[in-house]
Amino acid sequence: MKKNNSNFLQSNRGASLVLVSILSTLVIGMSVTLLVVSAMIISQSGRKTREDQAYELATSFSADIEYLILNELDNLHPSMIELTDGLTIRSDSGFEGIPDSSVSAVVSEVKNDEGAVLYYTLTVTGTAAGETYVRVTEYTGSAAKGYSRR
Secondary structure (H helix, E strand, O other): OOOOOOOHHHHOHHHHHHHHHHHHHHHHHHHHHHHHHHHHHHHHHHHHHHHHHHHHHHHHHHHHHHHHHHOOOEOOEOOOOOOOOOOEEEEOOOOOOOOOEEEEEEEEEEEOOOOOEEEEEEEEEEEEOOEEEEEEEEEEEEOOOEEEEO
16 A cells, blocks of 8 residues: 655645635735725825815915015005904815815914013914814014014
């Protein structure tokens, strides 16, 4: 009687079934892992997009307001806008393609112990689909003499 050892899997049918089951489990596990990782990456990219939109809203609105603050209207008015404590500028519309978006700017005064205004703080807040970006800029000067960035 001659023993044939040439094909291990043919002589052990139970072993081949176990081997195929283990390999199938590994392939399915790797597929599920790949699916979960790709879903996480996609959800993070959506959040990054909303953060970028909020950043763009705040910085562009801040640049527009800064233009009004730093540039003269005419020879008599060194600034197109006067900074006063509590001045609020808000816009809730005009942002096509950005859901639940708004942008607002609030001016506050920073005073010394005697009550004299040291500088003004312009806080611009941009919101896009639940993500918020805040930009703070400081200005010195007055409406009569003109403002400058601090």
